[in-house]
Amino acid sequence: MQPAVAALVSSGLVFIATSAKSEDASWGCQVLLCAASQNPSWHGVAYCVPPMTKLISAMKRPGFSWPICHEANAGKPGHEVYEECPAGTTIGYSPQGDNDWQGEPDQCTRTINVCQSSGNRDVSMQDAGAITREVYGDGNDGCLQQITTPRPRRADPYFFDILNDEGVKQRFWFNLNH
Incomplete structure (x- = not known):
């Protein structure tokens, strides 16, 4: 077992029987162990590359079903594409299609009173890519x-x-980029 994976198992992710080796774990448990690897991420753990590459390949096929680690009582992962908006802003949606149909929550919006904000006459220039x-x-x-x-x-x-x-x-964030 690689040191990073061993550290994960001993740091609270003890969901595989203690006598079992991570190499003997089900594919779903291998994916879960590797996805939870933080430093280094699964990309830097030799043990993790084969099961994660297998996962990425399987996701491209019709009828894909996420491999589950029943021993850990874990289902499919969550997926959140966007970070939280900075303090003082709210989530906004890009208009899409006819009638400005609400699209993805891919914007951060703040409302300011330019008449009461001294020194903020040209706030739009302070934010790169901002639309005012x-x-x-x-x-x-x-x-x-x-x-x-x-x-x-x-x-x-x-x-x-x-x-x-x-x-x-504990929340463990990961990506599926090669």
Whole structure:
């Protein structure tokens, strides 16, 4: 067993029988162990490359079903493409299609009162890639502006929530990039 995987098993991810080796684990448990590897990520653990490469390949086939680690009582991973928006902003949606149909939650929006914000006359220039628009019908005679910026994407968009040996859930983020 590789040191990084052994450290995971001994640090609370003890869901495979203690007498079993990680190499003998089911594919679902191998994937779970490898996805939970943080430093290094699964990419840097030789044991993890084959089961994760097998997973990535299997995901491309029709009828793919995520391999489950029943011993860990873990199902499929969660998936969150975007980071949280910075403090002071809210999640916004890009308009798509006819009638500005609400698309993905891929924007961060903040509303400011430019009439009351001294020194913020040109706030839109402070944010690279920002789109600024006035908010009409707000009762402030066009003083409110919404500044929208692209929402940051996660480098590791998949996660497993795994109970540690103390019964507390820990979130392990991972990616499936080669």
